[in-house]
Amino acid sequence: MTTYPNARRGDIWFVTDDALGGCSESDRTIRGARPVLVISSDGHNFTSPCLTVVPISSGPHRLDGTDSSNVILHSACLERQSAAVVGQITTIDRDHLLRFIGVINALDLLNVATAIHCYLELFKED
Numbered sequence: 001m002t003t004y005p006n007a008r009r010g011d012i013w014f015v016t017d018d019a020l021g022g023c024s025e026s027d028r029t030i031r032g033a034r035p036v037l038v039i040s041s042d043g044h045n046f047t048s049p050c051l052t053v054v055p056i057s058s059g060p061h062r063l064d065g066t067d068s069s070n071v072i073l074h075s076a077c078l079e080r081q082s083a084a085v086v087g088q089i090t091t092i093d094r095d096h097l098l099r100f101i102g103v104i105n106a107l108d109l110l111n112v113a114t115a116i117h118c119y120l121e122l123f124k125e126d
Contacts, residue, residue: 007045007094010109011038012056012077012101019096020055020088035101036092037073037084037112050091054112058082069119071112077102084108086115 007013017033038045040052062070062083070083078101104112117123 006100007038007051007097008042008103009038009040009045010103010106012036012075012104013038013053014098014101015053015092016096016098019092020090033098035078035082037104039089039112039116040091049094051094051097052089052091054084054086054116055088055090056082057085069115071108071115073104073108075102075104075108084112084115086112086119089116089119 012035014033015036020034020036035056036053037056038051038053040048040050045051056073056078057070058078058080062085063072063081065072067087069087070085073082073084075082
């Protein structure tokens with residue numbers, strides 16, 4: 001079995017510009033090489049060529065607090081104030097990883113996990 005020990009839950013990585021969304025440049029919601037937050041489990045990360053990630057954005061409309069699916073991150077490894085864009089959760093091939101940036105803190109990871117649960121309505125009763 002192939003193992004892939006280089007990405008862990010909570011890691012922030014830069015990914016290639018074609019890693020996120022859409023089939024063509026005009027289809028992409030977020031463009032350019034981007035930071036992403038790895039959210040898939042380490043058991044998955046170590047055995048799969050794919051990672052589940054949430055894109056990170058520093059756009060002002062992501063930081064204004066009007067959308068609960070944007071989670072403000074407080075990580076010193078990010079160059080500017082940024083938010084995890086939970087509404088754009090996706091899976092990427094790890095070949096798109098460019099450079100490790102750092103790790104978010106436990107509270108930010110918990111806030112992102114909570115936002116994912118709310119966004120996907122994982123525990124909503126009908």
